[in-house]
């Protein structure tokens with residue numbers, strides 16, 4: 001009987017038997033000998049690991065195993081190009097579900113969601129500009145339920161339960177410091193842009209209440225959270241009777257926050273707060289990604305190449 005091991009504690013050579021969450025799963029074919037194998041990413045709250053089940057039998061039915069569900073696996077940890085990988089011996093849905101605690105499998109933001117929401121609500125309530133405050137309070141009340149569990153992304157930065165709120169609050173803390181340095185910045189406008197920039201990810205992606213995104217919505221794919229955000233601000237501005245100038249500035253920040261047309265922004269920032277919003281967003285996403293990556297790297301080693309970091313690898317210094 002092997003004891004359950006958290007993924008972050010996996011060691012090369014270790015034998016593993018336990019229940020893990022399927023993050024992604026696909027049947028693939030080897031280049032070398034055209035044989036089918038199962039390519040799975042398994043996760044628990046401490047991390048994730050790629051796993052392979054080689055030489056699949058002809059009658060293997062991968063429809064039994066579904067993304068974002070739990071599965072019992074047995075195998076051995078090995079190192080492939082300096083990255084840990086699990087070589088599977090078996091995979092099964094036959095395990096005792098009674099004793100499973102789902103919170104062991106889902107990563108959550110380090111701060112309680114209700115606490116984060118209340119903090120955000122307090123910040124918005126203190127805004128002096130009536131239009132910005134009214135728009136934001138209305139949007140927070142519309143989005144409260146989803147904000148308590150939505151991640152900020154499907155698989156990149158802050159893809160954890162409550163990740164969107166955590167991303168927003170981290171950016172506000174960063175924005176606060178930047179505003180201390182540059183008095184030219186309108187803090188309320190910047191904070192409003194921070195809160196709104198990704199808020200329609202709650203409509204762009206379908207997330208379970210565990211904060212796991214399975215798919216993008218049709219509207220999300222056809223319009224993106226940028227355009228969805230603009231229409232949301234339009235609706236709410238009309239409802240609260242906000243000035244057209246404030247509505248336009250908020251919409252401009254949402255529209256330009258990805259900066260480049262190939263990332264979905266048709267125009268570049270043309271106000272100071274929009275320029276800052278973009279860079280604060282990038283800083284927060286990068287720091288989150290790099291920290292997450294380095295948590296799984298030993299000192300003196302490089303990480304694997306990371307797609308979200310333009311295929312760079314990250315080095316963990318020895319001191």
Ligand SMILES: [Fe+2]
Pocket residue numbers: 197198225257258
């Ligand atoms: Fe965005």
Ligand SMILES: [Fe+2]
Pocket residue numbers: 167197198281
């Ligand atoms: Fe963002």
